[in-house]
Amino acid sequence: MRSKERCRLALSHREPDRVPMNYHGDRSTSRRLKEHFGIAGDESRNCWLTGNEDPRLLAALDCDLRALVPDYVGPPIQEHEDGSFTAMFGERLLIRENPDGTAHFLYPHLPLAHAETVEEVDAHPWPRADWFDFSSIKNQLDQYEGYAVIAGDMGSLSHALRL
Secondary structure (H helix, E strand, O other), X not given: OOHHHHHHHHHOOOOOXXXXXXXXXXXXXXXHHHHHHOOOOOOOOOOOOOOOOOHHHHHHOOOOEEEEOOEEOOOOOEEOOOOOEEOOOOOEEEEEEOOOOOEEEEEXXXXXXXXXXXXXXXXXXXXXHXXXXXXXXXXXXXXXXXXXXXXXXXXXXXXXXEO
């Protein structure tokens, strides 16, 4: 059964040959999986949105979903002395590795943590569309024929699913 058909059946509450699968993991887990499958290098997309996994790893895992992700071309990401970095929404993110090699995330600074008014939220420097190069989207759609396609970030509340 092809991935797109599997997802259509599952979404229509009919039983596919297996549960549709997707994968998104931290760098350490992805690195170890790629070593297991003999995948060298990194062909992940240059994007801050999630879903930018190396397509060769997704194929090795037999994943059914593919995420459309534009390339990030925005301001350089600010790195800090403690190893944290300021991410796209202004939050500071520190990724630490657990003893088993998996990662956990710490947020030493959340810029809207103390916002109390709409004006404070409106004044926040939100990401801009021109921080992304959308020219790769058509090529991605062409490559993802046969897969269910997710548009949007896994962290957002709404996604568009192209079956």
